[in-house]
Amino acid sequence: MRVRPMTIAIDGPAASGKSTVGEALAERLDYLYFDTGVMYRAVTWAALERGVRVEDEEAVTKLAEALEIEVTDATDDDGRQYTVLADCVDVTWEIRRPEVDANVSAVSAYGGVRHALVAKQRRIAAGEPVVMVGRDIGTVVLPEADLKIFLDASVEERARRRWLENRERGKDPDRAAVLDAMRRRDRIDSNREISPLRAAVDAVRIDTTAMSIHAVVDEAERLVRERDCP
């Protein structure tokens, strides 16, 4: 007998719609939503904040092993999806700063950092039904996930979404710079030696370039229901 998928992995490049779709899908199913990107971002933020050189693999790895990262329901009504605490400091917005964007791919390429964070992610996923979002969830973190979705969109469309997001937060970023940063991050994430960004062979690919978020969530939910008990 088929049972409803309990672990759902959503992977894809930056601004492919993973977080918005993941959160909406988790809400419809009443599952835990967990965005693994915040963990890599929190470690990057802590390194910058504490003066640990991002090039120092050993020091950054120690930091990743020791840092207490907690994700809770939103504690403030300021547009956040959730609250992220790093050693008890609220870093929800800090981890979205451009300095973190610029350094997070380097930090997440370190094997020791990934090892430490993947272990934490697996513990979280073991606890309850989950929609887990990231770059390597279907391939490495939860290779046995019941449903794997890989979201993609053209780099121009993803840069446009990121630019709009920044504007909505009151910033006025240069469009060309956002596109350049997106290309750079794609290149590092896809070419790194350990756990590069890849769709799992058994993932369902959705190209979201010309789709509304609502349509993508509907499609993801349809994939869940299709695998559900008859």
Ligand code: C5P
């Ligand atoms: O998804 P988000 O853009 O917040 O992720 C930030 C960075 O964290 C990515 O560019 C990637 O380098 C890293 N990451 C990762 N593996 C994950 C999630 C994020 O390497 N599972």
